[in-house]
């Protein structure tokens with residue numbers, strides 16, 4: 001069975017696998033298939049501990065509570081969060097199961113590091129089971145302001161769960177501050193934004209923005225095969241046209257509609273022959289109604305723009321609704337003069353960093369939402385407020401026309417940031433914080 005398992009290629013996994021291998025660690029997780037949980041087994045020098053989820057739990061826990069309640073609530077309530085007791089039950093139950101499996105994997109003095117909003121009750125549940133280990137929690141998405149978090153019917157339970165950790169780390173300072181305020185208001189914690197006291201325990205709060213395997217993107221962008229693909233793409237898209245790119249999961253937080261509308265505005269003053277927009281959208285959470293509605297909206301806008309501006313052989317918006325293999329993704333990054341990342345709210349946004357890491361020639365312009373966590377690390381991007389459509393359109397215009405010297409200066413600063421703060425650096429920093 002071992003040979004059927006493949007290590008997933010993301011940056012988080014490539015950073016954690018060597019650390020787990022070195023420490024003979026265990027990975028506790030879901031297999032990705034409902035009602036399927038093999039026994040504990042070893043793979044690539046790591047012990048894997050699958051936690052089973054039934055089809056019904058996937059509905060209530062994952063599509064329901066995680067993605068119908070927490071995801072919209074934590075992203076500024078961009079869509080109305082739904083609060084259902086029949087979703088909360090499975091969330092608690094699945095978190096309990098993860099805590100129990102994790103407790104089985106740990107030896108006295110070990111470190112448990114829990115990832116993300118799907119498992120916020122695990123630190124508290126695990127502490128009840130094992131008071132002899134160090135517990136860390138990392139939140140990959142934003143933590144909302146107190147006036148939004150206050151709406152959650154189970155806000156006290158959620159905070160008690162998180163406060164079971166010794167260290168809680170956030171993507172941004174804003175998330176850390178929001179959490180500290182909520183913990184003091186609703187869970188009886190005392191202290192500041194770096195350290196809280198709860199009963200007789202201290203919980204440390206950290207800011208540690210996640211990153212990417214920057215070298216992997218740069219090396220791919222420098223490879224002959226990616227350069228050939230990028231040149232071919234430029235040829236196919238129209239060699240004289242300015243290529244504007246968007247790459248996202250198709251999620252309503254990402255502002256895909258915003259950038260398309262801004263591009264549409266730009267086409268009023270620019271001949272469509274000069275510009276081309278490529279939007280790559282990965283299918284995501286289609287079982288959740290707000291996602292299918294967003295897909296329909298995006299496709300309607302693409303259809304309208306092309307209906308108004310296309311001519312035979314020339315289409316202003318190319319829309320790819322699919323997953324793209326790594327090398328091809330880097331070829332798109334390498335081919336794009338302007339990258340648009342315009343979420344209404346985003347924990348960090350890795351795509352912004354991937355574009356920067358792939359610009360080995362040192363040119364290109366990143367248009368980046370102020371509401372993406374990455375904005376605090378990449379102030380040399382062209383920063384936009386995605387709620388201000390005219391503003392986004394004006395910034396897009398500026399990006400398209402930016403002189404090459406200015407592009408190089410800005411991109412140079414961003415590349416230095418991404419290269420010196422990669423995902424390996426992030427993992428080391430988090431673990432150092434946990435061991436302190």
Ligand code: ADP
Pocket residue numbers: 247248249280281282322323324325329348349350351352354
């Ligand atoms: P989120 O975690 O909310 O999806 P991020 O921007 O932080 O947003 O991470 C998205 C990841 O998915 C990036 O690593 C990006 O390369 C990848 N990705 C996005 N769109 C595609 C696509 N069409 N094909 C393949 N990978 C994609």
